[in-house]
Amino acid sequence: MTARSLLLEHAYDRDLTQLGEYRAVGGYGALATARALEPAGLLDQIITSNLRGRGGAGFPTGRKASLVDRSGAKPTYLVVNADESEPGAFKDREIMFRNPHLLVEGCLIAAHAIESRSIFIYIRGEYLTEYEVLQRAVDDAHAAGLFDDVEIVVHRGAGAYICGEETALLDSLEGRRGQPRPRPPFPPIQGLYSSPTQINNVQTIATIPKIIELGANEYVKIGPENSPGTAVFSLSGNVVNPGNYELELGTPLRELIYDIGGGVADAHELKAIIPGGSSVPILTPDQLDTPLDYESIAAAGSFFGSAAVIVIDDRCCMVQLALRAAKFYMHESCGKCTPCREGTRWMVQLLTKIEEGRADRADLDLLANVCDRVLGKSLCALGDFAVYPVSSYMRKFRAEFEAHVDEGGCPFGGESSVEGILAPIDQHAHHPTVEVPS
Amino acid sequence: MELYTAIQQLRAQYPESRSAVMPALRLAQDRYGWLSPEALREVAEALDLTPAYCKAIASFYDMYHLAPVGRHLVEVCTNLPCALVGAQRVVEAFELELGIAAGETSDDGAVTLRAIECAGGCGRAPVVVVDNRYREPVHPEDVPAIVERLRDGS
Numbered sequence: 028m029t030a031r032s033l034l035l036e037h038a039y040d041r042d043l044t045q046l047g048e049y050r051a052v053g054g055y056g057a058l059a060t061a062r063a064l065e066p067a068g069l070l071d072q073i074i075t076s077n078l079r080g081r082g083g084a085g086f087p088t089g090r091k092a093s094l095v096d097r098s099g100a101k102p103t104y105l106v107v108n109a110d111e112s113e114p115g116a117f118k119d120r121e122i123m124f125r126n127p128h129l130l131v132e133g134c135l136i137a138a139h140a141i142e143s144r145s146i147f148i149y150i151r152g153e154y155l156t157e158y159e160v161l162q163r164a165v166d167d168a169h170a171a172g173l174f175d176d177v178e179i180v181v182h183r184g185a186g187a188y189i190c191g192e193e194t195a196l197l198d199s200l201e202g203r204r205g206q207p208r209p210r211p212p213f214p215p216i217q218g219l220y221s222s223p224t225q226i227n228n229v230q231t232i233a234t235i236p237k238i239i240e241l242g243a244n245e246y247v248k249i250g251p252e253n254s255p256g257t258a259v260f261s262l263s264g265n266v267v268n269p270g271n272y273e274l275e276l277g278t279p280l281r282e283l284i285y286d287i288g289g290g291v292a293d294a295h296e297l298k299a300i301i302p303g304g305s306s307v308p309i310l311t312p313d314q315l316d317t318p319l320d321y322e323s324i325a326a327a328g329s330f331f332g333s334a335a336v337i338v339i340d341d342r343c344c345m346v347q348l349a350l351r352a353a354k355f356y357m358h359e360s361c362g363k364c365t366p367c368r369e370g371t372r373w374m375v376q377l378l379t380k381i382e383e384g385r386a387d388r389a390d391l392d393l394l395a396n397v398c399d400r401v402l403g404k405s406l407c408a409l410g411d412f413a414v415y416p417v418s419s420y421m422r423k424f425r426a427e428f429e430a431h432v433d434e435g436g437c438p439f440g441g442e443s444s445v446e447g448i449l450a451p452i453d454q455h456a457h458h459p460t461v462e463v464p465s
Numbered sequence: 466m467e468l469y470t471a472i473q474q475l476r477a478q479y480p481e482s483r484s485a486v487m488p489a490l491r492l493a494q495d496r497y498g499w500l501s502p503e504a505l506r507e508v509a510e511a512l513d514l515t516p517a518y519c520k521a522i523a524s525f526y527d528m529y530h531l532a533p534v535g536r537h538l539v540e541v542c543t544n545l546p547c548a549l550v551g552a553q554r555v556v557e558a559f560e561l562e563l564g565i566a567a568g569e570t571s572d573d574g575a576v577t578l579r580a581i582e583c584a585g586g587c588g589r590a591p592v593v594v595v596d597n598r599y600r601e602p603v604h605p606e607d608v609p610a611i612v613e614r615l616r617d618g619s
Binding site for chain 2: 102111112113114115116117120145151152153154155156180182183184185186187188199200201202203204205220261262263264265269270271301305335337338339340343348351352355358359361444445446447448449450
């Protein structure tokens with residue numbers, strides 16, 4: 028077994044939301060160690076640890092921090108992305124709810140590394156309970172004198188997936204509609220309030236105290252060489268034991284789903300696995316031996332993403348699943364750039380036509396064509412995220428898509444596990460219907 | 466506390482006051498139940514913004530209500546992980562129990578039912594959010610008791 032608790036150590040046997048309990052297990056010790064270091068020395072530690080961003084992109088955290096303009100012309104900001112909204116992901120929620128002080132400590136250490144005195148944590152609006160727990164941890168740590176001259180503001184979102192995209196998050200935090208910005212300039216040079224800004228995911232920041240505690244040279248030895256450390260994996264879907272599991276990176280997918288997750292629920296057959304949240308390409312059972320780390324999942328044709336593993340059994344119609352995913356991305360497209368705004372809607376139209384048995388083979392080609400016109404051509408990654416599920420389901424389950432066309436309807440005949448699943452109709456109602464030319 | 470005064474306190478948290486628009490809209494919505502034109506005007510005045518600007522912000526985010534909602538809000542996640550384990554049956558159970566379709570409000574004004582996107586409760590799916598608090602998991606057989614309690618409490 029390669030289960031290993033760093034971020035969630037003691038989180039289930041103690042109430043770590045209490046400052047006293049957190050301190051009793053060594054909490055805020057890493058902050059003292061970090062503050063004894065010069066910012067440059069601290070940054071070296073983070074670089075040495077080879078920690079990679081846990082939010083999805085996997086960019087080396089130390090390198091990102093070293094890009095922050097610290098010339099002092101403007102204040103520097105640290106922004107924590109707690110807008111966890113990727114379908115399948117609920118790991119940041121667990122960390123904030125169970126171990127909020129670890130995030131606060133990580134914020135204070137990271138702020139020291141980039142010489143920032145102003146920290147914003149952007150938490151998704153739906154996480155009300157987690158917000159309350161986190162805000163209390165912030166208040167308690169502040170009252171205990173741990174902040175020095177640093178300030179932390181916890182800012183609540185209000186329901187927009189796009190705000191997990193870092194520049195959309197910055198616009199939202201500035202009090203605008205959350206729409207991505209063209210880059211360059213990149214946030215380390217010109218981010219929040221046009222000032223140098225470092226943006227990291229909750230889990231990335233929460234890992235930093237553990238790196239300081241263990242020492243970067245020890246942390247880097249955990250897991251595979253290019254993807255060191257642990258990550259909290261969110262396991263969901265048709266599996267016996269869904270939940271959050273902290274594992275060393277490089278743990279095989281099979282171990283997570285079968286040894287830890289107890290296998291496919293209700294003795295059904297495994298049909299497919301989404302390894303990193305709904306936005307990443309899908310894997311099939313022959314890929315179960317893929318180790319869960321950045322390089323290995325990329326080699327298997329998908330992405331580590333947000334470590335959200337969704338298990339799908341053989342009762343699921345892949346056209347319906349693709350349609351549901353496509354409706355999500357259509358709804359969440361911010362509307363700023365044309366390929367994503369129009370392309371996501373075309374995908375929904377075509378998939379609806381396929382599912383309802385009104386499509387012909389040329390529509391499958393048209394759908395692939397629409398995907399190609401969105402992929403890599405949108406202002407931010409949301410366009411790509413909309414394409415990956417649709418194009419990968421179509422590639423890996425081509426026969427099922429063709430059966431819909433050839434048989435003039437869904438071959439599951441109303442028995443699919445996701446039959447009739449609603450996209451939020453009240454939210455989609457304002458989208459006018461666009462006729463797709465044949 | 467007056468809404469105006471409460472918004473000034475929010476304003477002080479940020480280097481630029483425009484940043485306070487989201488928490489200010491939330492305060493106004495909590496106070497009035499929804500963001501009426503009058504509520505938007507109050508927020509705008511407190512932040513030196515225009516009502517149109519505030520409406521542009523409010524209309525971008527799903528959690529702001531630009532029309533009145535019921536005294537209770539029931540939201541059922543129907544995204545992939547919840548869909549795979551029967552979220553649709555839960556939506557249907559609420560529709561049956563309340564006599565309305567998703568997106569509507571019951572005649573007595575007690576409950577607004579919505580299907581929503583991923584709430585981040587996939588580990589204990591299907592997730593239902595009642596007045597911003599998560600209930601995980603909720604199965605169709607749990608629905609009548611939830612509805613009864615909401616109706617009694619209103």
